[in-house]
Amino acid sequence: MYRLLSGIFMGWSVGSNNSANIFATAVFSKTIRYRTAITLCAIFVILGALVEGQRGMHTLSGLVEQTMDSAFIASLAAALTVTLMTVLRLPVSTSQAMVGAIIGIGILWGEVNLSGLTKVVICWVGTPVGTVIITLILYPLIGKILDMLPINIFTRDYILKIGLLTAGSYGAYALGANNVATVTGVYIQTGQLTLFQAVLLGGASIALGAVTYSKNVMMTVGKKLVKLDPFSAFIAVASMALVVHFYAKVGVPVSTSQGIVGAVLSIGILKGVKTINMKTLVSILFGWLGTPLVALILSYILYRVIFM
Amino acid sequence: MAIFWKKEKLIINKIESYLDQVDTCRDMFRRSMEELIRFGVKKESEGSVDLVHRAEARADDIRREIELDLYQKALIPESRGDVLGILETLDDIPGLFESLCYQMSLQKIEVPEEFKERFLKLIDVNIESYNLLREAILGLFYRRDVQDEIKKMDEKESESDRIERALIRDIFDSSLEKADKILLKEIVVNTGDISDLVEIVSDRLTLAVIKRRI
Numbered sequence: 001m002y003r004l005l006s007g008i009f010m011g012w013s014v015g016s017n018n019s020a021n022i023f024a025t026a027v028f029s030k031t032i033r034y035r036t037a038i039t040l041c042a043i044f045v046i047l048g049a050l051v052e053g054q055r056g057m058h059t060l061s062g063l064v065e066q067t068m069d070s071a072f073i074a075s076l077a078a079a080l081t082v083t084l085m086t087v088l089r090l091p092v093s094t095s096q097a098m099v100g101a102i103i104g105i106g107i108l109w110g111e112v113n114l115s116g117l118t119k120v121v122i123c124w125v126g127t128p129v130g131t132v133i134i135t136l137i138l139y140p141l142i143g144k145i146l147d148m149l150p151i152n153i154f155t156r157d158y159i160l161k162i163g164l165l166t167a168g169s170y171g172a173y174a175l176g177a178n179n180v181a182t183v184t185g186v187y188i189q190t191g192q193l194t195l196f197q198a199v200l201l202g203g204a205s206i207a208l209g210a211v212t213y214s215k216n217v218m219m220t221v222g223k224k225l226v227k228l229d230p231f232s233a234f235i236a237v238a239s240m241a242l243v244v245h246f247y248a249k250v251g252v253p254v255s256t257s258q259g260i261v262g263a264v265l266s267i268g269i270l271k272g273v274k275t276i277n278m279k280t281l282v283s284i285l286f287g288w289l290g291t292p293l294v295a296l297i298l299s300y301i302l303y304r305v306i307f308m
Numbered sequence: 309m310a311i312f313w314k315k316e317k318l319i320i321n322k323i324e325s326y327l328d329q330v331d332t333c334r335d336m337f338r339r340s341m342e343e344l345i346r347f348g349v350k351k352e353s354e355g356s357v358d359l360v361h362r363a364e365a366r367a368d369d370i371r372r373e374i375e376l377d378l379y380q381k382a383l384i385p386e387s388r389g390d391v392l393g394i395l396e397t398l399d400d401i402p403g404l405f406e407s408l409c410y411q412m413s414l415q416k417i418e419v420p421e422e423f424k425e426r427f428l429k430l431i432d433v434n435i436e437s438y439n440l441l442r443e444a445i446l447g448l449f450y451r452r453d454v455q456d457e458i459k460k461m462d463e464k465e466s467e468s469d470r471i472e473r474a475l476i477r478d479i480f481d482s483s484l485e486k487a488d489k490i491l492l493k494e495i496v497v498n499t500g501d502i503s504d505l506v507e508i509v510s511d512r513l514t515l516a517v518i519k520r521r522i
Contacts, residue, residue: 030385147521152449153391154316156520157384229519230384 003068004192006075008205011183013082014094015045015209018179020217021091021240021260022171025233026164028222038214040165041172042207048176048248049203054195055251056181057188059116069307070105071186077101077299078182081291089216090287093255096124098182100292104299108308123252127243128262134239135266142235163234171241172210175256176203177248185253220280221260228267236263258288319377320449326370326395327442330402333363334435337405341431344412345419357409364406371399390516394445397509401438404502411498417491420484423475427496430471434502437464441506444513454517461510465503472500 023037066074078097085092099120106112146156180202187193193201222228228236240259247254261284268276340356347353374395378388411417419427444457479492 152316152320153387153516153520154320154383154449157387158316161384229386 003072004187004201006072006079007184007187007201008208010075010079010082010094010098011180011202011205012209012212013079013086014175014179014183015041015206015211016213017082017086017092017209017217018094018175018256019045019172019206019210019214020221021256022175022237023168024218024220024222024260025228025236025264026168026222026230027218029164029228029230029233031161031164031230031233032168034215034218036165037168038211040169041175041210041214044169044172045176045206045210046200046203048173048178049180049199049206050176051173052177052248053180053199053203055248056178056253057185057195057198059120059181059185059251059253065111066102066186066189068190068192070303071190071192073299073303073306074098074101074105074186075183077104077302078295080298081295084294085287085291086213086217088287089220090284091217091221091257091261092287092291093124093257094179095120095182095253095255096288096292097295098186098253100295101299102186103292104296105303107296108300108303120252123247123250123254124258127247127254128258128265130243130246131236131239131259131262132266134242135235135263136270138239139232139235139267139270143231146231157230160230160234164230164237167234167238167241171237171244171256174241174245174248176206178244178253179206179256182253220284221257221264228264232267232271236260236267239263239266257284315377319374322370322374322377323395323449324446326367326374327445329363329367329370330398330438331442333360333367333402333405334438336360336363337409338431338435340409341412342428344409344417345424345427348418349413349416353413357413360406360409364402367402368399371395386519387516390512390519391448394448394509394512394516397505397512398441398445400505401441401502401509404498404505408495408498411495415491415495417495418488419492420482422482423479423492426471426475427499430468430475430496430499433464433468433471434499434506437461437468437503437506440464441509441513444510448513448516454513458510458514461503461506465507468500468503472496 019038019041023032023041026032027034027037078094078101081097081100082092082094099117103112103117151159180199183202183205184193184198188195188198237260240256240263243259244254244256265276265281336356336359340353340360343356344353375392378392383391440457440461444454444461447454447457475496476493479489479496482489484492
């Protein structure tokens, strides 16, 4: 049973790191309070996990055959990696961490399902690219509609606030639907959890991470990369949510971090590249490259030291 | 939803009543200045100057109420800052109405016959400039396009500058005492400041509109 603790730890680290991607822009454009944001996040993450979280489970468990011990180590290594990145205030991909950790064990055993891995890697690239494209379409389109509406400053603010709450809740739902597989997917294959238990435990632990330790990464996404106005924040979150939800339907766990960073960058491009904080961008990119690598090395070492 | 509309309506009503109060102050100012210019400073002028002061004080009270309402989360912070900035800068205008009346009455400024009509014209152009600003501010709360008013305000400001310069030149060409010339010049310059203030508020308004254009 102790093996499940690493899964809960992993869920907590997903929540603490990835929930920032959903509401950071809204919180730091001061449109939504932090407390409201994390409450909505927790509720919709669990809902997304319960309703649509099952698909991604099979993709991850198909990469490498898991045992109870390997599932424990993979979760532990991925969670440690994500927590390290959270402490460094970097929004990273928890699914990349998990895949890196699973591959680490696969390398040790000499067995990795390369075709499954290819699908996952293609989707990783597709996530930021997808949000960049969707943001480039949504921003001028919805902007034009909003400009044409004969509304006053109060109504405009109200529409944006509701838009941010809706897009954020949808984003949290997509996070739950997509990333719960990353958290507890490995335990289904080992038979430690049923599908329902895995989804529920995964969703709840992500929600816990969002509620307890998500502020630091929110700072990086919402404040340091590009300063966002409420409209841009709404478009960024909506684009991210659409893309991540799409991958939840496809059944591939992807990164909300890469999704939101793609969207925020896209807005930076639309508003002029000078608005992008390149230093922050470089550190985020470093986090992306480092995450699967650190998780891979950690799981390799941990499994070797503890179980071999 | 209903709470939002109620809150919005309440604040817009208060902003309207603030603008109405500034209008009252404007009308009192116009009447008081005309009395002072046409008939000179008399004991009974104090009454009309006092009315301007009271109208200004009431406008101040309403503005403070609006500020409080806005701070109670009526708008998102970015918009709140814009609206508060516009109202605070606008509030200098009734303040100027009041101080111009005091300047005339306390300094006992006598306007020579040959300058009276042009001085009144200067006041009217500046009041027209404020009237346009009022419409533009309401535009921000009711509809989006305020470009027309902004353009006209700019024209009024230029007209005010032209009248102001011509008046100052003629004042210093006249046979008045130097001290009287300086007092007259100051009141003329200060009257022209109304349209300068209008321009400052109008710039803030333009920024607020541009910021919201996507």
